[in-house]
Every structure is written in C-alpha cells, then in structure tokens.
Amino acid sequence: MLDFDTAQDRLIQAAVRPTRSERIPVAQALGRIVATNVHATIAIPPADNSAMDGYAIRFADVEAGTRLPIQQRCYAGDVPEDLKPGHAIRLFTGSLMPAGADTVVIQENCSEDNEHVVFQTTPVLHAHVRIKGEDMSQDKTIILKGKALNSGHIAMLASQGITEIDVYPIPKIGILTTGDELAQPGQPLQVGQIYNSNAPMLSVLVQQLNAQVHMTRHAKDTLQDIQDALTALCAECDLVLTVGGVSVGDKDLVKPAIEGLGGEMNLWKVLMKPGKPVALAHIGDTPIVGLPGNPVSSYAVFTLMVSPMIRVLQGRRHAMPRVFYGKLESNKTFRDSREEFIRVQARADVDGFIYLTPHEQQGSAIISSLAWATGLARIPVNTDINNGDTVAYYDFKHWGF
Structure with a gap:
C-alpha cells in the first residue's frame, strides 16, 4: 500500500x-478557468474624479471661513470647465475633476449662500479625489492565467469593457x-x-x-x-x-x-x-x-x-487547495495504523483558533456524518492524537469547490 x-x-x-482554449461571453464565465493573462485595456478610473459630493477647489485658495463664488455645477457624465483661481466648482460623486483643481471638500463641511460657498473647515490636500488608474492602470495584468473566475473578476472585466474571454474547456x-x-x-x-x-x-x-x-x-x-x-x-x-x-x-x-x-x-x-x-x-x-x-x-x-x-x-494555477490547522476537541484518543481522515465540524473561536469536533460515529457506513461535517481532520499514522492537539484540517468549502 x-x-x-x-x-x-x-x-x-x-x-x-x-492545451486548447475557447472564447465565451464574460456574462457566462463564472467559475471558468482563464486560459491567458488578462491585461487592463484602459485605466480605472479613466480620469481623476470626485469620490464624494462636494466642491472642487485649489487647496491654496481655501482655509476655514473662506467664501468663494461657485463657478459651475458639474454632474457625473458632464465635462467641467477649467477651474478659475479663487473659485469653486460644485461636484457630485463620480464627477470629473476640473483642470486646475487638486482637492474636494465634502458638502457636509460647506454651506451655500447666493451662489457662493463657505468652507467651514480647512481642507486636506488631495482629499476625496480618485486618481486616474489608481484601481487599474492601463496594461496592468488584472487576472492571471489559471484563475477560476468569480463575481469580482466579472466586475473587473466589465469595467474594462471586455465582453469575451478565453477560458479552458x-x-x-x-x-x-x-x-x-x-x-x-x-x-x-x-x-x-x-x-x-x-x-x-x-x-x-x-x-x-x-x-x-x-x-x-x-x-x-x-x-x-x-x-x-x-x-x-x-x-x-x-x-x-x-x-x-x-x-x-x-x-x-x-x-x-x-x-x-x-x-x-x-x-x-x-x-x-x-x-x-x-x-x-x-x-x-x-x-x-x-x-x-x-x-x-x-x-x-x-x-x-x-x-x-x-x-x-x-487548467487551474494550483491543484491543491489550502490546508488549515485546528485544535481537536474530543475526549477520545485517535490512533490508527493507517492515515485517518475523520469527519469533523469546525468552529472559529474569538481567540482566532479553529476548533474541530469529531462526529461521534466515524464508521465508514455513517452517511449522515457527511451532511453533518464541515471537513476532514487528518490523524497521522501510528500517532496518539488527544484533546487539544493540532491537526491538519481539509475544509469541504475549499476542497470541494
């Protein structure tokens, strides 16, 4: 043996x-394995934009109590004017940053008065500005060959405008x-x-x-x-x-x-x-x-x-899922002349450790134990394993998906 x-x-x-691949729609790619490295075709975000509703300003123009005229109101999807010195442009989440602006002051820290805005606090330089490419820079590798695609990957591909992808059969x-x-x-x-x-x-x-x-x-x-x-x-x-x-x-x-x-x-x-x-x-x-x-x-x-x-x-990058480790909770001593894999339920305690409780019946005829268990604990050959001992734990959620 x-x-x-x-x-x-x-x-x-x-x-x-x-060794071969096929091209499928991204909308049908959940769970499929990517056959090539995927690179960003555009920067995300594609331009500097506002992370909050507020006012675009030059940082040097504003301190607590400053009052500036509102030059423009710019919604997401609009193209802003260049910011004039000593002015502010009203922005909303996702609005493009105007040329000349370097900071956004959130609306909660401002008040409007006759097409002017009063800043109630001194701003922080570059606050609430999403920088072009801070999420994905153009040409960056965003998905590695051999990855199983999840919903997050689908979101990345959609943000790139990618509609089809090469996957393994x-x-x-x-x-x-x-x-x-x-x-x-x-x-x-x-x-x-x-x-x-x-x-x-x-x-x-x-x-x-x-x-x-x-x-x-x-x-x-x-x-x-x-x-x-x-x-x-x-x-x-x-x-x-x-x-x-x-x-x-x-x-x-x-x-x-x-x-x-x-x-x-x-x-x-x-x-x-x-x-x-x-x-x-x-x-x-x-x-x-x-x-x-x-x-x-x-x-x-x-x-x-x-x-x-x-x-x-x-074609996955890694054949072996992760093996965890946990402390056995049992009054029984486990020992066998073969490597034994016992059915256990795992629980994570507040101390951060995984604790493993064996099923009371470990016979190979106990089918109901499969529905009860969360994974398998590994008992080394010819070794006494007692309560509190640390053993390898094969979680069904990782090994079965």
Whole structure:
C-alpha cells in the first residue's frame, strides 16, 4: 500500500493540463478557468474624479471661513470647465475633476449662500479625489492565467469593457457504479438491495468543482458489462471514476476488467482510512480512478485525491487547495495504523483558533456524518492524537469547490 501523500501526488501527476482554449461571453464565465493573462485595456478610473459630493477647489485658495463664488455645477457624465483661481466648482460623486483643481471638500463641511460657498473647515490636500488608474492602470495584468473566475473578476472585466474571454474547456467526467445490490433512487427496493447513493453524490461533487458529468453508467457484476461501460466512458471522457469493485472480493471485477482492456494499473490500495481500496489506471490516454464502494470512503477519496486531479484538468494555477490547522476537541484518543481522515465540524473561536469536533460515529457506513461535517481532520499514522492537539484540517468549502 502506498502512503497517502505519494498516492495523492500520483493522481495529480496522472491528470493532464489542457492545451486548447475557447472564447465565451464574460456574462457566462463564472467559475471558468482563464486560459491567458488578462491585461487592463484602459485605466480605472479613466480620469481623476470626485469620490464624494462636494466642491472642487485649489487647496491654496481655501482655509476655514473662506467664501468663494461657485463657478459651475458639474454632474457625473458632464465635462467641467477649467477651474478659475479663487473659485469653486460644485461636484457630485463620480464627477470629473476640473483642470486646475487638486482637492474636494465634502458638502457636509460647506454651506451655500447666493451662489457662493463657505468652507467651514480647512481642507486636506488631495482629499476625496480618485486618481486616474489608481484601481487599474492601463496594461496592468488584472487576472492571471489559471484563475477560476468569480463575481469580482466579472466586475473587473466589465469595467474594462471586455465582453469575451478565453477560458479552458470544462473537463468531461465519467462515472461508473457497479454492484448487483444497487437500486436506483425512486425504484422499489428488493430484498438485499440498497439505493445507489454514490452516483448522485459524485455527480454533485463534480458539478461543485464546475466540471461536467458527461456520462454516467451502472454495470452489473460481470466482466463483460463492466468492460462495455469502461469502453464507452473512456472514449468520451477526460477522467473516469469507478465506484466499487476495486477490492479483492469474488465480484470485485473492475481491476481485471481494466487489465482485460489493455489498461495499465498505476496504483492500487492506499494507506488511508477511510478509502484504502483506491486504484489509478489508464486505458489509452484516459485516467481511471477506482473509488471505494462505501459512500463515505468514496466521498473522502474524491475530496482529498480526485478534486486536485480535476483542478489540473481544468487548467487551474494550483491543484491543491489550502490546508488549515485546528485544535481537536474530543475526549477520545485517535490512533490508527493507517492515515485517518475523520469527519469533523469546525468552529472559529474569538481567540482566532479553529476548533474541530469529531462526529461521534466515524464508521465508514455513517452517511449522515457527511451532511453533518464541515471537513476532514487528518490523524497521522501510528500517532496518539488527544484533546487539544493540532491537526491538519481539509475544509469541504475549499476542497470541494
């Protein structure tokens, strides 16, 4: 069995970064991965303007008690006159700064009298002036290649007048579940059957990462049925996830099915809990990850090992999300001969530390713990971990999106 870190790295290395891109409307680009560095085509703001409602002045002309004639009233979108010495121009938020003005005095510190303005305080030089390019200077790199676009990026692109952007294609993910004991949700259960929760669970996990579930198949526990499904999936998908059938039971046929199709097994079994029966293989150029059949184990392996693979396939700059650290809150001592990833709820205290409370039932059959947990805490192999000890914390919000 491989140790967890080595296995995780092998899966990441098995994913191939995209080489082609496509151009799409910015309005449809949320969550997409930028394929080139994006540069500012204009300065933002494009000209000096007022940050507040007030009066544009020459700083040297004004002190507390000064009274100046109002030369002009200039609204946002208007072009102001050049400011005459000893005058003020009434401005509003976003109004262009007049040539010759260097300061804005906010209206709260002024009073008007017969087309004159009286300044009640001495101004501060350059106060309330937005300088041309102070947000984005022309030609500045504003978005780096490999970034996942969020609403803030969309705002920046729109402010630049950019309507289309080059992004990487969305990876196509295939899902294959196996097992004669599985029934599809919505169908009546027969004796000895359970519902197939892995397929919808994995579909949502894939979609949360903004990848595409291109094809889903369920195969009976026969070599031929599994091979037929694998052949169809590998022909159309960038990554195939199989669920179940990768252990050593009589009906664990995924491994022989892959080998029978000429596939190469690159990894089989990982020193982790839950999730020991993990496989990595290739059929042609298509990577295949064999996940454990237990939904809790499958969820953990997807979060920790498959999500970084999908990030590589998407072209993201960084495959590995951030790992946090928190203090365990438990009366139980955790220790195992395998690297263990326990389901925990995290809370941030006023002291700034993260505290992690384990779920009472850590068995791999406890599906309800997945909805309860906020992430996974890592318990090092053959190490006693007690209340108050600091452990690595894999937050689902970072590792699942």
